[in-house]
Amino acid sequence: MDSTKKINIASLRVLNTLLCLFEQDLSMKELIEQLNKKGYGPYNNFVVSKYINTCKSCGIDIQKINNKYKLINFPVGDVFMPNEGELLFMLKAFSETFKTKKVHEIIEGLLKKLHLNLYKTNNGMLSSENYRIIKLFEKACLSNSSVDVVFDNKTMENYNPEDIYVKDGKIFFRMSQDDDIVDFDPDNILDIQLLEEGPNKPFFVKSVIFELRGRLAKSYQLRENEQMLHQKGDDVIVVSNKYEDKETLLHRLMRYDSSCKIIKPQEYVDDMKKMIEKSLQNYGE
Secondary structure, X not given: OOOOXXXXXXXXXXXXXXXXXXXXXXXXXHHHHHHHHHOOOOOOHHHHHHHHHHHHHOOOEEEXXXXXXXXXXXXXXXXXXXXXXXXXXXXXXXXXXXXXXXXXXXHHHHHHHOOOOOOEXXXXXXXXXHHHHHHHHHHHHHHOEEEEEEEOOOOEEEEEEEEEEEEOOEEEEEEEEOOEEEEEOHHHEEEEEEEEXXXXXXXXXXXXXXXXXXXXXXXXXXXXXXXXXXXXXXXXEEEEEEOOOHHHHHHHHHOOHHHEEEEEOHHHHHHHHHHHHHHHHOOXX
């Protein structure tokens, strides 16, 4: 079916209602005003009340407190189950096929409000909670702030952030405490509280962007440190990779032969060319 020919407007209105309440608590009058700005109106008290009740029937806890509607709880919890993550990933990919730009913006807005960055892996999805912790630690590294780390056993320790790295497709945090260097799995951390900033030191969040084509694009499994930036049709995807060891990544991408093309940064493009030229020398006369 051509998805551009038929759009369920009621579903989009419900989704818009949910997005508005993700952003802030709103009275009925304020909610109607926000929805009319987003389009697909007009809206009134009866219609918006119906959309709120639709959200409630899906398990979303919305309550009216001090004359304002407040989003209390979203049913997906802290960690997305594999089928939930797959559904969101499919929703994101499906929205990109719409010619109607507004539909895509609504879906992207929902995922943004969930603080969800979709990392597709063999083990399912990186949860919204993992992503929040990773972004907090990344922020601490960038600002060189010391941190209080709250672990899943409820203990709290003070550390200085040192680095983020990837090992066997999994992200790890490197921190220091006095003269000791320790590594932690983000899955074992409940919260990170940024404290005072220290002296400036270099920390670079370098993303390597590459394009995959053909059968590889259809079967490629994203690592936990990767995300799909764009999909062109059925046989081309653009991927962003963070924190993976440079030599390891280049050798892996080189195995993909003509199905892979590094887009940026330029130094990775240049190094890949050098690796290919060095390999070709083995076949020279």
